[in-house]
Amino acid sequence: MNKSTLYYLFFATLFIGGCSNLKYLPEGEALYVGGSVKVEDTAISKKERKNLEEQLEPLLRPKPNSSFLGLRPKLYFYNLAGEPTKDKGFRYWLRNKVGQPPVLFSQVDLAYNESILQNYAENKGYYKVRTESDSTGKSNNKKVTAEYTVRPGYRYKIKSVTFPSDTTNTLERDIAKLGRRSRLRVGQPYDLDRIKTERERIDTRLKEQGYYYFSPDYLLVQVDSTVGTKEVDLIVKVKEETPAKAKQIYTIDQITIYPNYTLSTNDTTNVFSKAVPEKYKDFTIIDTARTFDPRIYDRTLYFYKGDVYNRTDHNLSLNRLINLGTFKFVKNEFRPSDSIKNALNTTYYLTPLPKKSIRVEVLAKTNSANYTGTELNVNWSNRNTFKGAELLTLTGFGGMEVQVSGQNKGYNVFRFGGEASLVWPRFIGPFKMESGEGFVPKTRALLGFEHQERQRLYTLNTFRGSFGYLWKENARKEHQLNVTEITYVTSGNVTQEYQDQIDGVPAQPDGTPAIPGNQALQRVIDKQLIFGPTYSYTYTNTMQKRKRNTIYYKGSLDLSATIAGLAMGGDKNDPKEILGVPFSQFARMEHEFRHYLKLGKDSQLASRIIAGVGVPYGNSDQMPFIKQFFIGGTNSIRAFRARSIGPGTFYEETPQNSFLPDQSGDLKLELNTEYRAKLFSIVHGAIFVDAGNIWLMNKDDQRPGAEFTGNFYEQLAVGTGAGLRLDLSLLVLRLDLAFPIRKPYLPEGNRWVLDQIQFGDRGWRKENLVFNLAIGYPF
Template structure:
């Protein structure tokens, strides 16, 4: 009890010191600005409307006061604590200007400016008769600003009128009315009117109006039509230039695929005079003396053809696809009015290629779900235009070492060496014609690779893989990957006596070193809008379907249950169906904080030539990117727990079914340091009963077999990498007896034995999800 009082007293001292330091170092005569308040006082506005308007207006106030956490101003505290450094480097400079922030003074607050800002914003929202005032309050060395806004009743839209004239442009503008943002009965909003002008311009750009712009439209407001009502009249400005009123088609299309940034125009003139540099292909004129690229790639990539009506979608898609070829360093486009006809645009594409061949050496830091952290050296050689069709051929050599950083480190370090070669064609290669209409170039990819992995003191594995398939994106959010065939062959060697002894105790370990042959199609679909950082809610979803050995099993009639096992090169091939879903949700709580959640649901079923999933395709749980309060592969399946010491020798539990749920609150603490509080839950199960693993099968009591853990962590965001540290401990252990699985009453951070058994430290690179 005395210790608790001591800590409480210490907390009060720190709280008081932090509070005092906020104003102690202020310049003479200055006050600390602690923020502003906005009060909407008009009774003509509903309560809900007042609260909404107050929130919007409060966000406009400038400057922002010093940031606060739990009533404290830690950044200001560190700024004052560091004092004035003698030089622009070192710890004190870093603490004062990187971690800390200077005090926001009341003398920096312009009450009149903020008052005008609140008044103008209210008027732009349709509160035309606005009165606003400002005052301030001083308490000691602190000051606040108070603003009162009396907006009056908001004006609403009574009617919206579009052009009725018979000009081509007027008819085109009027035709956009069906999707207008200006709705009868809604409140007047200047931002909505600006958005409407941009929307109309975008529609016109799809119809050939290349030189038109939002500024050539005006929306007149008539507020005399009724009580607190307005009519909006959409018009084309009289001063709109003639070119903006014309519809343009595409004329000649000229491509410079070897354009030099320096001296480009002079080089172009020289090439145009050289007849050997000019090549005509369909509607394109390609000017390149070195003939770097096959003209067919431009026919597949560009959406414009001669005589087409100009539209912005085709314009942007063409540029996106040129960039996504991955062959050009710079892509520049220009449209000019044709010399022969003033309603025709000539299109010019200036493309600066990357170096055809390159070599890259990378040293990587990496972690995996088994709590192994290590490094990898890779050497990559690339040819970006292998067959003159923008094909990317890559050969990589890699080697690495992984060491277990948490859990029971028994010296079973992992060494890896290998090589991989891949060839990517920027198109679909298929017996029949396939064409993608998105702004992303579809790709066909062939891969072959080999890896030798040695787990010190235990065994070694030789792994061969090969695949052929397609990658394509519908848009920036949706991506597909279909492998027509995906082959894996794993063969063990150098299995030690130590590992064989453990197999005799726990036969499950034998699955790790079984020969495995897997072949068949795989498909994955990914949807994400996490790149839209302004959104409050963003999601990520990836679904994966793996169908192995199905066709071969049907042809051969394999049925392992009847003893009819089919082998290829002396190895029984795997036959199974596996589906996995990974869904993530991100809730933005503030500029530097969010709530991230994830749910993983997966299941696999072996049939025909196999009774279960092959080891490398099974599900695992626990570890740095999963349930962090448990060591990787140390829980499940179900409530099964090995009765021997094998589990501590090398935890390696796997299953056919997986359910995992994670939630993590993330917030920036200061500078490069971010904090997190998390809770994880989940388990794995077997699809069928296994006499050697009682309680491992999936059943209706699966929720009672969930493992639960929680913890806190720090993330160090170094821009080029994010280093993550997590401390976690279990709340629920599924392998304990029923009604005794929750272990909250056993938590005791002061006990060394409890910490040794339950407190897990995870060191990782990157976020877990």
């Protein structure tokens, strides 16, 4: 099929799709396909006209049916389903969930849209705005658009801003002090939204000073447009009808806590009438079961008796109670005190989560190494272990991964293990530390064990333990410091097949070729003892949905046996041992940076850079295997099998029916970028490009080309592909199909393989196409 035929088919599809939608329109109706706004006025600049058009066009109602490349797939599915006979079934789902009814031109109110555009322009300072509208369309295709013309004239600017000047009135005096940081500035264009924002700013600041009953509605900003040519004076006033209590500063009187409150017991007077109140510092606790140690309230609540009310402490107290992870619902009330004038009694109603719970998870997974498997996780939790909101979690897990296809079958993986974790909602240590804002600092202790069996190869037993702290400065910045983290790995059941891969096998008389040895495989089964502090810092503002650019950064530092190595004089030529095991000594650092660029309502460009380096020293001449870097796979470079790239240009030819060893390195560089867009309903699409590689710090004669050099950028693997994401609310199911376009192990000058792409060739597809099924986004 030649290109011309493809073009004809493409445009015929567009035409037929459009016509098939139009034939279902009611008699005499036309399909509304959108509106446009044109700003015409020589009094304002071209840039200003364009900005105003971009602001006005989204205000038009109704919105036309969504389209893609001229097609309206939702409308097509709506018409395809027809009128369902009942309110369920496939046809009902296709019509009402996937489809979208036609937006008819008869639903468009031109005069209403004119008034909306005029009001918006006037609220932005363009007085004496004139608007016009017209419709255009052809009777033969039943499509109509609406065109609006706006002539705004000059924009008024602020000449002066006046705040209250009555210094004898406490409220007005406090408002006047806030004028120094006003968002209303002389010379700025008049903007009603900015005025509303200023009222809210003033209210927020007054709440910090104790004006609990104040509201933005009690503020009036008068506008005087007679003071000059296209200028206005703004006068900030307190409305005369403002109630007296809104003008008063309030303090905190009694603080009452109900730790076992439920919605069914909202009448606290009767339910808790027989309870004996417990006094602890400034708190009155009504807890018949004495569920919690009262000290948790002292660590959590910011208010104390006699404090001036402020909104920050109000919100931080609620946030910290929620972040304890013990309460299902948290609310509080403020009421005027009966005994103290201008004081508030505050009551906290806390509904606990079930103290003990069990959760069972069953997972299914597949990866690019042709492994398919399942995993079972059982988690038991106690959310109030020692009555101080401590969280004890016991986890048991088991799973298997089986190679269902490919030439390297039979090397299945089985694993099981357990973990015990205890989290205290406070710092435990010889010194005092504070966590910022509404976040509770945490201390965490962990013990874990995992047994892994790789059939026909070896088994590994891993023991882990750690003790450390987790705290947040604010919603964007998080720190995690493990004062000590200990990992001990030992192997067993090493098969002769695996040992032969390490030692090498000479050529056999029957003509079987020799297998060269690979000492790098020995490190996988060597005993490993790693201990030392780890630290990570995370910054993110991705929760700010309105920002066009958001970022995520995580940096980590891992130090092993630094003090022990200095004390014992560790030397790689004469390694020191603890309990008969040489301990690892290294420094490892990794940085991950992500950037998200919002391109539209339902589309964005997501990018990521990962850079890491590990340096062995002292007692070690190489990084332990479990602390090295790996690359490739479902969440990495998706066009290559997991852990199959590198290091460097090294490529290990494996005999048929032999296992594929995991490749590891001391340095890592990875770059990813992905365009994401919503297609329809729960279906999202993505197009991506991944690149990267790993390298060794030192030369390895058995892995030529693996060491890091100045031309590392010429050794990057590159892959590309496309995928679908099914957003099921509770989880995102991701399906990616990728293929390599640059293979670093090929001879220099032949590494780009774009000219070899042949989707129609079965052999090429089998060798290059990689399917990834995963849960969640890769980054």
